[in-house]
Amino acid sequence: MADKKLKIVFLTSFGDTGGASMAALRIAKAVEAQGMDVHFLVQHQNKPHPKMQVVKGWKIRLAMEKLHFLWYEKDAAHRFAFSSATVGADLANHPLIQSADIIHIHWTNQGFLSMKGMKKLFLLQKPIVWTLHDIWAFSGGCHYADRCDGYLKECGCCPLLRNPHSHDLSHQQWKKKREIYPLNHPHLIGVSDWIVAQGKSAALAPLLHFDRIFNPIDTTLFQPSDQEDRLKKKWGLPLHQPLLLFGAANLLDPRKGFKDVCKAIEQLIAQGIKPPHLVFFGKCTQLDTLTALPFEYSYLGLISAQEDMRELYQIGDGFITAALHENLSYMILEAMACETPVITYRTGGNPEAVLHKENGYVADYQSVEDLAKGILWLTQEADLVCIKKEARGHILENFNEQIVGKEYVEKYNQALSIKKSL
Template identity: 35%
Template sequence: MKIVHISTYHTFGGAAIAALRLHHALRSIGVKSSVLVQETERQEEGVQGVANSFIGKKLAFARFATERAYFVLHEKDKSVRFHFSPLWAGVDISKHPLVREADVIHLHWINFGFLSLYSLEQLFALGKPVVWTMHDMSTFTGGCHYSRECERYLSHCQHCPYLCRPSDNDLSFRVFEQKQKLFKNAPLTLVSPSQWLAGLAQRAALTKHLTSFAIPNPINTNVFKPSSAKKDLGLTPTKKWILFAGVNTQDPRKGFAYFKEATQLLSDRREEWGIVVFGKTEPEALADLGLEVKSLGSLPAHEVVNVYQAADVMVVPSLEDNYPNTVIEAMACGTPVVGFDSGGIAEQIEHLQTGYVAKLYSSEDLAKGIRFVLEDADYEQIAQKNLHVIYQRNRYETVAKQYLAVYKKLVTNN
């Protein structure tokens, strides 16, 4: 059986990383898996890019720029520019050899000028089983990646809060109408890493007629595993370190403001605790956090593992998220996680067993969760519980076998 995974990016972003890990997981159990991306970022067996030539790369960028320019005409403001995908520009990959040879086409995150609604139509027309792993809500909305508090996708998208001129017939309405026609008889099965998102897809007007269920993202437990690495990172070994991974202080959805309020409530532990962050951020954003801050900047993937291993607790204060890779990466290193009760995060963390699930929008409860892990919990027990959960739920073999069972059933019934 041959599987082709379709993903906009090779290694950039959580969705791309999850797709690539699934590809590796399937290969580890003998499945003939390949990945087709917009443009490869490195040479890797089984991964091919559509834009290989100089001209191809220019055309790929032109598709991205064209779609973003199109959305600029509709956007409410700059803050939502990359949070809405109309699937307006894309390339037809239906004749690509990897697609033609595949028994199952597996879509992942395909936005930003890689695939358009027309591209999807051409893929569906092949009549092959198509699995779509949803890494956000955009599959079943009129374009937004996360709906925030809007629930119009349950009936029909319109009057979209992301748009400058919301109306009965706005961009979200038109995209929704196009998707409705496209999905009506599509050979499509939906998968989400979280029960939360799978449940939304089962209720959404666009996808409630389709099969939708959850399979968690995989993690390589031979790479992400416990180790003591504080000295390697220049962290004071006598301190306990609170990790905020992939800092994004500009996106309100990531909840950095709540993290900042929570750490200010922990200032009484300034001598004993510190904060370690990695990722791009402005230095002023890290001021007034109440504790010493060690910023490691952008790190290559192999060094990120050391940070998880060195941290004593990781905080994920996202206000809306599907199934962050960072949570299972930390857990696989034995590091407990504190996060809000939002999206799929509450499914990843077992409250008081592997970490702490805080009340949504409560900086006080977020701080309470950090204190629980660092002061009150049996730390060794909670660390071991993390390793047990990851081994049972997220390791490569476990997840790959679940997907293989889906593929076999679809091919048999096709």
Template identity: 30%
Template sequence: MNVLIISTSDIHGGAAIAAFRLMNALRAKGVRAKMLVRDKRSDNEYIMQAGGKIQNNLHFYGERGQIFLQNRLSRENLFDVSIANTGISVTRLPEFKRADIIHLHWINQGMLSISEIGEILASGKKVVWTMHDMWPFTGICHHAGLCARFHHSCGNCPYLKAPLENDLSHRIFRKKQTAYDQGKIEFVACSQWLGRLAEKSPLTTGRRVVSIPNPIDTQRYFPKNKEEAKQKLGLPANKRIILFAAVKASDKRKGMDYLIEAGKRLNNKEVLFLIAGTNGNEIAQQLPALSVNTGFVTPDRMPDLYNAADVFVTPSLQENLPNTLMEAMSCGTPCVGFNTGGIPEMIDHRKNGYVAEYKDADDLTQGLQWILFEADFRQLSENARKKVLSEYAEEIIVNRYLTIYAEQSQ
């Protein structure tokens, strides 16, 4: 079986990392899996870059420019939406022609156009699409928030400056319908939460939607001695460490404002905040407690950070099934997060972490306080690791995908 995974990137961003891990897990199982990307950042021999730098930049800026023009020259929400009006012609590539299964992941920002998705479906190949956000079943947005217009055919989009019934979101929605009708497609949601939302969209009507979480290598992310991990990173052994990590730590959607507020309310001299991600200094400077900003951390170094931490916090306002949460739990580190998206599917409240009320800084603070100073840490840690081993380990996830691939082959 030849599987071609298509993704915008290989290791940049949570969706890309999830796709990359799946490819490696499939290959370990003996499947001939490769990955086709626009933005290659690893040296993995099974990752193929499609298109040249100039061509790919034209696709990227061509889409962003069109959104800018269509939205009355406004930069607001410029990266909250995608229209996929341009992209790479993958159906002409030898790798595509050799593949038995085409497995789409996050393919926005110039990787695939909607028209090309139609061409992929029209090829008659078996197509599986793992959804990492809501874009595959909405008009243009990646996260609809409280908007339910995608239950019909979008229009009157809150992300647009001039929302109308027949606005950009509605037109792209109809374009997707036409493309999806070109062939058969099976949707996979990374969380049950996303799967339930997808089933409400006409874009999935008559098509199967299943929920399969992202895989994780539990042999790479595993519990280590916490004191040794702190010493290795040069962190004080007498501090309780709260870890926050995101590719862009200052992204408002990652909840930095709530993290800062919780830090102010916690205000404990025994606590140290460890911030990992670009622009982390924007958070560190506003925290009253001692803080360390590591900047961007490569994936191979993250297990040390998770093991050095006493709790991992993810105050994200929009999440599907965050890799960081899974990684921390796999290292036996209890987690705190808001009750949103797929987070409550991962954190079992007061069993392996704490699920705080959405956008409630007081409850977020309570969760951190409880794990650090009140709960049975050893039990929380053991429960977190067990949850990952039983539900997210690579072997389990790969077998579920192999079942889908086989069903698609019938």
């Protein structure tokens, strides 16, 4: 417990929508348990929150940001893969910012914090802690680089832009960050070793401090149940078949790997192997894609309540993700906390949670054949009792709220100490 009750202001575009906001809320809960005073400054929220203030004008700012980017946009598919940060609110004089000991940045794109607004915050000379939910902080505008290595240099020739060239929008944004960061030298917190490694290899790395602190999981909420049969009946799922879960906010988002999972199941069928019963959940605007599947499945629609997610994890024999780009998936952590082993591609930070054949299965990247092997191993070969215990044990040891809360408080105090010594 720190001697001083520090006042922390969390900045995040969306107060209760999306993975970054979920992470921010959970981090806030963890550091509040360590005696910190946390407040949120957001541009949009669905439900009132006692410590959350909304900066009005979001729809106008978002429209202006999108309108500006239309000139540079390659196509609609890449619209949200790049954030230009040209439009944002002026937050520097907000009372929460002025009274804060620490400014803690999370995901602030889509009209909340512009490059100009960021510069004003940095000039306040308050310590800046920035949790990395993607690589935007050290790129020229992309959230995930895929196979592009522009951020290792000075960006430019960005494949996400309509007319890429050496001095395009990505290079311009990169230069603005190079100008702004020396004003404050923010402390960047990666939620996986993978993203820290990406950041330390970036051309902007000398201007930044990097550390790794995992995202926290409430292991009293996400925990196993002994009521599997009752829950299966509640959700209308088969009682006597292995259940393999696959879910995403947008089920058919190409980055989430729905097609690869289906191909893996079809490979097992082609080999004469009876696959597990697939349980899909998430938004799906093309239901005919599901009805055409040549195997048994259940589709549960969009699931948003944490309690509902917990029940699904509790009745699943496994959770599978074939995402192409991940920092470190929260769904993986939640599933494992409920003793549900995970099958994942070797991508991003996922292998830091899923240990191959110890608490789950890590398939070779984009290898549908290995993904199918993982399904076979988990459902027919693995010692499930042992694997399930190992999955939850790994979460308890590395991702519980108390550990994460203490690590953030140490980082806050370190950032304050460095600032005072300058």
